[in-house]
Amino acid sequence: MTFDSNRYRINTKNPLNIKEFSTNGKKDIAESKEERNAILTALSPELDQLQDLLYAEHQRKVLIVLQGMDTSGKDGTIRAVFQSVDPLAVRTAYFKAPTENELDRDYLWRVHNVVPRRGEIVIFNRSHYEDVLVTKVKGWISDEEEQRRLRHINDFERLLAETGTVIVKFFLHISKDEQKERLQERLDNPHKQWKFNLGDLDDRKLWGDFQHQYEKVINATSTEHAPWYVIPADSKSGRNVIIMNILLQTLREMEMQYPKADTTNWPKTID
Numbered sequence: 001m002t003f004d005s006n007r008y009r010i011n012t013k014n015p016l017n018i019k020e021f022s023t024n025g026k027k028d029i030a031e032s033k034e035e036r037n038a039i040l041t042a043l044s045p046e047l048d049q050l051q052d053l054l055y056a057e058h059q060r061k062v063l064i065v066l067q068g069m070d071t072s073g074k075d076g077t078i079r080a081v082f083q084s085v086d087p088l089a090v091r092t093a094y095f096k097a098p099t100e101n102e103l104d105r106d107y108l109w110r111v112h113n114v115v116p117r118r119g120e121i122v123i124f125n126r127s128h129y130e131d132v133l134v135t136k137v138k139g140w141i142s143d144e145e146e147q148r149r150l151r152h153i154n155d156f157e158r159l160l161a162e163t164g165t166v167i168v169k170f171f172l173h174i175s176k177d178e179q180k181e182r183l184q185e186r187l188d189n190p191h192k193q194w195k196f197n198l199g200d201l202d203d204r205k206l207w208g209d210f211q212h213q214y215e216k217v218i219n220a221t222s223t224e225h226a227p228w229y230v231i232p233a234d235s236k237s238g239r240n241v242i243i244m245n246i247l248l249q250t251l252r253e254m255e256m257q258y259p260k261a262d263t264t265n266w267p268k269t270i271d
Contacts, residue, residue, distance in 0.1 A: 003245040008229040010222040016230055018215040023175040025232030029241045036237035043244050044084040050251040054119055055089040057256045061116035061165040064123045064247070067133075068172030069210060070200040071182035072233045074125045077172065080240040081247070082123070089119055095126040107131045107149070108156055115160060128153060132217050137209045150220045161225035168250050169226060170243055171218055172233040176207050 010016045030036045066074040093114040102110045116122035132149045135141045186196040222228035233239045
């Protein structure tokens, strides 16, 4: 399968018009769910090997940002895409409502505190983008503060990139109808009811506002050093394969090498 990540990447040649961007990408990959899952399984060993290279080389860092509306599949993406990698150097950071301690500092403090170390992959499940998404949609910040924060975020990501962090950002683009089905499933399934939050319904009422804000924010912050990819997320298996392919392409382009050991004083054999 020939995979073209550019169709999902947002830039000046391919800006995001959220109303025209499909939420259903399963046929981009394969006709059946079984085929898509088989593709993911076949690709997983390469991700494991490239993560091992990153850890061994111990020079660069990888930051993966996952954003999306409720039920778009951030947790599911992490479980499916990273199921075969060594947990030694892969870490997930979750961002919920800031604590009082975090509110006493600038809004990027808690984010900078958990960025990846050398040799590490860190996955942000939600991220610093919450501070220009929910805050603006709910009217908690002004237009002027929004623009300041967009500049801050671009500068912050440039700082990370210039100090060895490879950044890739994914917006999991789900339709309102698909979200309805997934929320209903949480209500109906006793094993999923713990996931249900009444606040999700409040955000659903603001669907159009959130879609507009995502479009504006993504177009303002998709850069060469920190690109956004918009991932059709109505199909879980299609979403996972698309993200896996983009990650593999990103890691391959890093052209990592295992470090060479000084074997001068090493024995020929082990007694």
